Amino acid sequence: MSNSCFKVKKPENEPVLTYDKESSERMNLKLKISELKQKHYEIPLIIGGKEVHTGQTQECIIPHNKNHVLATYHMAGEKEVKLAIEAALEAKREWSKMPWQHRASIFLKAAELLAGPWRTTLNAATMLGQSKTAHQAEIDSACELIDFLRFNVYYMSEIYSEQIISTNESWNRMEYRPLEGFVFAVTPFNFTAIGGNLSISPALMGNTVVWKPSGSAVYSNYFFMKLLQEAGLPDGVINFIPGSGSLIGDIVFNSEWLGGVHFTGSTEVFNGMWKTVGANIDKYRSYPRLVGETGGKDFVFAHKDADVDKLVTALIRGAFEYQGQKCSAASRAYIPESLWNEVKEKLISEVETIKVGDVEDFTNFMGAVIDKKSFDKIKGYIEYANNSNEAEIIVGGNCDDTIGYFIEPTIIATKNPFFKTMTEEIFGPVLTIYVYEDNKFEETLNICNESTVYGLTGSIFSQNRKAIVEMENILEYAAGNLYINDKPTGAVVGQQPFGGGRASGTNDKAGSKLNLLRWVSPRVIKETFNAPGSYRYSFME
Known part of the structure; x- marks a missing residue:
């Protein structure tokens, strides 16, 4: 085992490509769009690294061309949800003990793959499946998602380096353990980057994840899941289970091993989750962390x-x-x-x-x-x-x-x-x-x-x-x-960590250390070098 204290390079935000008329990136993106449109994908669940076909399916369509079916995706039933939870708990044993620098390397590699050979695929999939323009896809499924991958690793290294005060008599140490159990990630259609970040940020901190993507974003989210596998993410760390929110939620929220929820969606749905967790609170091994970004006006x-x-x-x-x-x-x-x-x-x-x-x-x-x-x-x-x-x-x-x-x-x-x-x-x-x-x-x-x-x-x-x-x-x-003196959109990772309060969520600021801290349970260790040999204090003399 290495005895070095490793440092992570402080990231810079990924440059936004412009897709100008004669640019190579524009040509490559158009070619990828054409390629994806010509192929019909059958998207499975991915549980414990294995592809699962349930036979219960829905279609991924192009919103701006509603008769064009891009893919058919399989939906999780009760059996598959339970398998996903079991796979997450099984993978947790090794993943949580993996040296942090190796977890970091997997996500840094994913960022590099996304910045390079996977960029056009994720952008084209987001344009087709979610009807984004080239610019909107580029700032989402490329730049923001790359930034999440890189900045999260950097923030993780900063968190781990933050230690408490020791004395000559004792050495005090702070460990940042992952949560006990698994994290349930429920992600929206509107940002491919949010779909990715809600699953990867808990995983980076040593947790394992059950990921329910939005049915309207399964297409791009599936490609990101395949990218993570190529980057070397171990089987079972993130389990990809599209399906009915109510069916999946009923099973997940009844598991004693629910450690946390990472959610983006409607205020109504998040309120429902909060109430369910409250009603089930005696079932859990610990108080689940509820992190949500919800509605806005x-x-x-x-x-x-x-x-x-x-x-x-x-x-x-x-x-x-x-x-x-x-x-x-x-x-x-x-x-x-x-x-x-x-x-x-x-x-x-x-x-x-x-x-x-x-x-x-x-x-x-x-x-x-x-x-x-x-x-x-x-x-x-x-x-x-x-x-x-x-x-x-x-x-x-x-x-x-x-x-x-x-x-x-x-x-x-x-x-x-x-x-x-x-x-x-x-x-x-x-x-x-x-x-x-x-x-x-x-x-x-x-x-x-x-x-x-x-x-x-x-x-x-x-x-x-x-x-x-x-x-x-x-x-x-x-x-x-x-x-x-600016529009209220366009938050950039590392520059404007994102989140709101009131009925807009728990304001845990995606794209900052604050969010990652929700996915750890600190442990303080005090080691005393020369402990007292008697219970008596001097004032008693």
């Missing part, structure tokens, strides 16, 4: 001294990139009356130039929303606003699911700051704007702070430092990630 708040051009750009990018299907997407905005005419004119003019369509056409800014259920939900909100006397659709509003699930970028203006589309999460390309009187700046800030249950992201716009300070103070708990 993210805001942009403009002061009268805001730069209008930058504000308009932030509203458009924040609300409509990836069809507004980001937990951090700008969904509500507060604009002062003195700026409204100029903002409105520029917003309408710019939004009308946005192209929506097949992401293989690189001139399109937006693709399709993820599926029929989302399409119908978003369309329902647009129709509600269209039929209300409290709101007006000032641009967009058209929906068409003939070929794919396409919704125009839509902006609603309302006279009511508590209007339904100002307070409820929509998760689509819909931005609602409330125009406030300039002299009601503070009053409107308080409305922004109190009108929703969420606290994920937000942005404030002003060139006036006094106003910025006031906005920061009043909106202290309204956003776990607050942006000044």
